[in-house]
Amino acid sequence: MRISSLTGLLLLAAAPAFAQDAAAPQDAPDTAFEIELNGAADTDAGNCRLTFVARNQTGTPLDQVAYEFAVFDTSGRVTQIVAFDFGAMVAGKTRILQFDVGGMACGDVSGIVANDAIVCTVEGTENAGICLSSLAARSLTDIQFGI
DSSP states (O other), X not given: OEEEEETTEEEEEXXXXXXXXXXXXXXXXXXXXXXXXEEEXXXXXXXXXXXXXXXXXXXXXXXXXXXXXXXXXXXXXXXXXXXXXXXXXXXXOEEEEEEEETTOOGGGEEEEEEEEEEEXXXXXXXXXXXXXXXXXXXXXXXXXXXX
């Protein structure tokens, strides 16, 4: 995994593991950028590795998309603000990506909230509006995940 900083935030980027067809979030509109928290597993390094299924159903190719997320512990406190870079997402594309939340076991994470679209480039122009307004989130784990 590649780790770098972005505007003072922890940016964790990963290459897609594999692509598969999976059910879309039940309440996601047909024009959504869907992010599903599909799995969470502890690593040997003591981090929580999150597996996301991202689907670009906006009808617009996204040159680059990254979101800022707030991570909550089991007492409801925000413990980290992280940024996950989903990379380029052509229209209709599904990608499976993994990101680590450093220093936390998955059992210590109660929820994750999408705070902002910090990078959203469409045809070479920054356009955070589409990435945030079309975002739909759900979780298939015990960790709550939302907007």
